[in-house]
């Protein structure tokens with residue numbers, strides 16, 4: 001599928017860093033849009049739509065915004081810039097942060113294109129959760145053209161492989177969603193490597209890759225002589 005990819009004008013300062021693009025299909029009618037496949041979720045589940053955009057494009061992390069803890073959520077593509085450019089274009093001074101915090105932020109780096117593809121992939125997965133709203137035909141075919149056939153009710157936690165229900169998005173406690181965006185390898189942010197997971201599973205996986213995580217659990221089960 002060919003995309004329009006015409007530049008979209010934004011007023012925010014980040015336009016100096018990257019040019020945002022239209023992700024509608026090439027030759028589309030109507031105005032250009034960056035997240036055309038979110039138009040339905042924007043209406044029926046705006047919090048989920050915002051979460052998709054935020055998790056796909058911004059660095060994650062707690063709501064930290066102290067000198068030491070680092071900037072509170074920043075565009076992932078900004079983390080590809082060197083310190084000088086970051087300071088000039090984002091007014092972010094990485095050098096004042098602890099090396100461990102700097103390294104954590106750098107791990108979240110991803111290109112704009114990867115972030116946009118992640119947003120579409122997350123939308124594709126959301127619509128295939130149990131109890132999810134049904135996508136309008138145009139969005140359904142857009143997502144299938146990108147990622148293949150959809151099977152409703154098939155989205156699983158990428159960590160424990162149990163099915164995920166869309167209703168879990170609503171059961172947020174103290175602002176913490178029960179479903180989180182997760183990475184098979186926490187240091188790679190692209191559509192092949194992202195998915196959704198239970199919050200508990202995501203916390204348990206931590207900074208390990210999925211393979212490292214399963215091996216770690218397997219060794220624990222051996223040590224405690226766990227019997228099925």
Ligand SMILES: [Zn+2]
Nearest residue numbers: 004006022032
């Ligand atoms: Zn366009």
Ligand SMILES: [Zn+2]
Nearest residue numbers: 157160198201
């Ligand atoms: Zn899980």
